[in-house]
Amino acid sequence: MKNTEAYFVCYVLSIFHVVSATNQLILISFDGFRHDYLQKTKLPNIEGIADNGVKAPYIVSTFTTKTLVNHFTSVTGVSAETHGIMNNVFYDKTLKRDLSAKDALFWQWGIGTITPIWSANEAIPGKYSGSSMWPGSTFVDRPTYDIPFNLSIPWKDRIDTALKWIVNEEKPAAFVSLYFEEPDMTAHLYGPDSKEVVDMLHTVDNTTGYILQRLTEMNLIDDFNVIITSDHGFTSVNSEKMINISAIVSTDSCTFHGDTPVMHVLPKEGLEEYVYNRFKKASASQNFTVYLNTELPKEWGYSNPDRTLPIVLVADEGYVFDDFDKTMDWMESAYNRTKSPKTTYGNHGYDPRLSSMHPFFVAQGPQFKSNFIGKPFHIVDMYEMMCRLLGISEVPFNEGKLERVEEYLLISHSIPWYEDSILIGFGVLVALAFIASVFLLLWISCSVKRSKVTIRVKSPSPRRKVPDDTKERWETEGLLYFNKFEEV
Numbered sequence: 293m294k295n296t297e298a299y300f301v302c303y304v305l306s307i308f309h310v311v312s313a314t315n316q317l318i319l320i321s322f323d324g325f326r327h328d329y330l331q332k333t334k335l336p337n338i339e340g341i342a343d344n345g346v347k348a349p350y351i352v353s354t355f356t357t358k359t360l361v362n363h364f365t366s367v368t369g370v371s372a373e374t375h376g377i378m379n380n381v382f383y384d385k386t387l388k389r390d391l392s393a394k395d396a397l398f399w400q401w402g403i404g405t406i407t408p409i410w411s412a413n414e415a416i417p418g419k420y421s422g423s424s425m426w427p428g429s430t431f432v433d434r435p436t437y438d439i440p441f442n443l444s445i446p447w448k449d450r451i452d453t454a455l456k457w458i459v460n461e462e463k464p465a466a467f468v469s470l471y472f473e474e475p476d477m478t479a480h481l482y483g484p485d486s487k488e489v490v491d492m493l494h495t496v497d498n499t500t501g502y503i504l505q506r507l508t509e510m511n512l513i514d515d516f517n518v519i520i521t522s523d524h525g526f527t528s529v530n531s532e533k534m535i536n537i538s539a540i541v542s543t544d545s546c547t548f549h550g551d552t553p554v555m556h557v558l559p560k561e562g563l564e565e566y567v568y569n570r571f572k573k574a575s576a577s578q579n580f581t582v583y584l585n586t587e588l589p590k591e592w593g594y595s596n597p598d599r600t601l602p603i604v605l606v607a608d609e610g611y612v613f614d615d616f617d618k619t620m621d622w623m624e625s626a627y628n629r630t631k632s633p634k635t636t637y638g639n640h641g642y643d644p645r646l647s648s649m650h651p652f653f654v655a656q657g658p659q660f661k662s663n664f665i666g667k668p669f670h671i672v673d674m675y676e677m678m679c680r681l682l683g684i685s686e687v688p689f690n691e692g693k694l695e696r697v698e699e700y701l702l703i704s705h706s707i708p709w710y711e712d713s714i715l716i717g718f719g720v721l722v723a724l725a726f727i728a729s730v731f732l733l734l735w736i737s738c739s740v741k742r743s744k745v746t747i748r749v750k751s752p753s754p755r756r757k758v759p760d761d762t763k764e765r766w767e768t769e770g771l772l773y774f775n776k777f778e779e780v
């Protein structure tokens with residue numbers, strides 16, 4: 293009986309192990325981590341993930357290669373024209389005003405079309421999601437757990453809070469996303485090739501080490517898939533490479549919306565052709581490209597009907613528009629960064645096809661291959677990957693391609709949630725059948741004992757001679773059967 297009990301306990305545990313060991317994911321972004329930062333210095337924890345799991349040579353961001361655009365793309369699987377986040381600030385033609393990230397309407401253009409990965413996960417019965425400051429998570433289908441954007445919260449506290457969501461007894465989070473604002477800020481201030489960025493990369497690596505250490509201590513390291521990635525790369529800039537676009541066309545003829553290196557232009561009524569021609573002529577000798585909104589490269593996915601203005605200016609790599617002057621002023625006042633033509637800063641937002649704009653990607657976990665380097669993929673494809681990792685069988689609409697990320701996965705088609713449920717259901721049925729058979733055996737055993745008593749009561753005293761007909765009656769009534777059974 294003891295062996296059977298032990299088997300039963302092991303069986304039940306094995307069922308729950310199957311459930312807990314798959315379809316769980318921690319998505320981590322270190323803002324502005326360029327793909328080749330891994331070659332800058334030794335980053336043992338991040339490199340360890342690549343060794344234990346997978347690494348992409350780089351991934352390709354969506355246009356513009358800005359923070360909010362790409363963080364929202366990675367969790368929705370669609371480009372800017374579909375989710376509507378065109379830049380960190382942009383103009384909406386319907387609302388007739390500029391929108392920034394603090395405004396709920398900034399995030400909501402794509403609602404009805406997009407499904408953030410945290411909601412796709414929560415569509416599975418019994419699955420919960422959490423987000424620590426991931427752009428958009430406070431505004432679109434807010435997940436069960438959420439830390440709103442607040443950079444004053446220490447990184448360790450964000451991690452500890454997210455890990456508490458995972459082990460919550462009532463609503464354990466199977467998907468958690470964590471956003472960290474570095475090494476982006478340091479690269480903006482000092483440029484991507486600075487010593488300061490290298491120092492910050494070590495902080496980022498130590499943070500990764502802390503996450504892995506806590507997962508190990510909590511006995512979760514083998515059960516969770518962990519993706520560490522970013523939103524865009526970086527390039528060095530300085531004010532010697534500044535293009536004065538407001539000198540090409542003054543604000544009497546148009547208004548400018550957005551920020552370096554992508555500027556949308558809204559010409560005043562009747563001046564569309566004039567404004568376009570002025571920029572077109574200037575772009576022949578200066579380092580930027582001018583596009584009509586109908587001429588934007590299709591692969592950029594940047595033609596939103598309400599949020600792409602008639603003319604779009606894009607600076608060449610390393611060049612900035614004159615709005616950058618205000619950014620330099622802010623860096624001087626807030627961070628004591630001396631403003632001079634020779635001061636090196638960093639920037640991003642340029643054409644995603646540029647190598648400098650490519651972010652990195654490493655991952656490990658039960659559903660990833662080991663020590664595997666695959667092909668580069670597009671940031672929109674990560675959504676398809678995450679749906680497989682989370683066991684989302686009915687993958688919501690997205691613009692990604694599974695075939696570009698499938699090679700990274702150990703099980704290219706992981707167990708869909710309903711098959712998980714079938715497995716759980718089957719396990720529960722077996723457990724119930726087991727319990728029922730234990731009760732049946734106990735009942736039979738008790739009945740035998742009862743029947744023994746009954747027989748003794750009903751049996752004639754051994755000193756009495758049993759008449760043949762009585763013995764016959766016992767056989768007929770099955771009483772001898774129990775006597776035989778007892779003997780066995």
Ligand SMILES: [Zn+2]
Pocket residue numbers: 323324358359360476523524
């Ligand atoms: Zn960023």
